[in-house]
Amino acid sequence: MDIEKLIIIGSGPSGYTAAIYAARATLSPLLFEGVAAGGQLMLTTEVENYPGFPEGIQGPELMPLFKKQAQRFGTRIVSDDVVSVDFSARPFTVKSGDREVKAESVIISTGASAKWLGVPGEKEYGGRGVSACATCDGFFFRDKKVLVAGGGDAAMEEALFLTRFATSVTVLVRTEALRASKIMAERAMKNPKITFVWNASVTEVVGDGTKMTGVKTVDTKTGATGEMAADGLFVAIGHKPNTEIFKGQVELDEKGYVVLHDGTQRTSVTGVFASGDVADHVYRQAITAAGTGCAAALEAERWLASRE
Secondary structure (H helix, E strand, O other): OOOOEEEEEEOHHHHHHHHHHHOOOOOEEEEEOOOOHHHHHOOEEEEEEOOOOOOOOHHHHHHHHHHHHOOOOOOOOOOOEEEHHHHHOOOOOEEEEEEEEEEEEEEEEEEEOOOOOOOOOOOOOOOOOOOOOOHHHHHOOOOEEEEEOOOOOOHHHHHHHHHOOOOEEEEOOOOOOOOOOOHHHHHHOOOOOOEEEOOOOEEEEEOOOEEEEEEEEEEOOOOOOEEEOOEEEEEOOEEEEEEEHOOOOOEEEEOEEEEOOOOOOEEOOEEEEEHHHHHHOOOHHHHHHHHHHHHHHHHHHHHHHHHO
């Protein structure tokens, strides 16, 4: 069995950028892009903050460009999902549905997924009023009324960011208190554009077939139902890193994110690196994911060279 120099698990801005750098360094990487290739940007309609696209670009248009660039330099791409890894012995083992591959080094770029409410209409109006990223989509809600579902720091951050654009931001909190840190809660409470509705749970997103027009809610205490008109709903109940297959293989933090060491892209296992949202719960932007993908590839290249 041939041993790959480098396997990249996951696509998206991080995985594809790692592949571009690794391929140009003649490592001939093998990239498992997975069935949901392209990552979270495939769910984003308009991307206006990625440098080099002054007119903006659709997420599903941008990711194939990343892929094409990675392939141009010799990246081999497999569309399977990786189902298990073994980092306990060298060379490392990576298994997908019908293949098992050995590798000297691995870059984990499986990203994170926004947690959704799972209510009717949420998927239907995704990108047409419903979003999970204010920094990605807030701009499109200038002078509009928006809702934020959530009560933690992420929800406060989203709400505060949205006040730059929206005329009003209403935060729907499932309980009667915020989970957010004191400083974030106070900042949101003091903002005149932000109002809070307590014990409010979204039960459905409603729209006119083209775009979202509001939500149906239920009071978690009294059971009373209601409806609120709004142009947008930002779901801010957290993200979940896609690290199920890495449990027990590399060090993960309490939320499941890959732990990086010494300010690098190195994981707890020598020769295994991580990049993008799988290890980043702070910035979560396409540009930062791409940057860490580049860093992971450079580190993998140097590490492989040092072994030779």
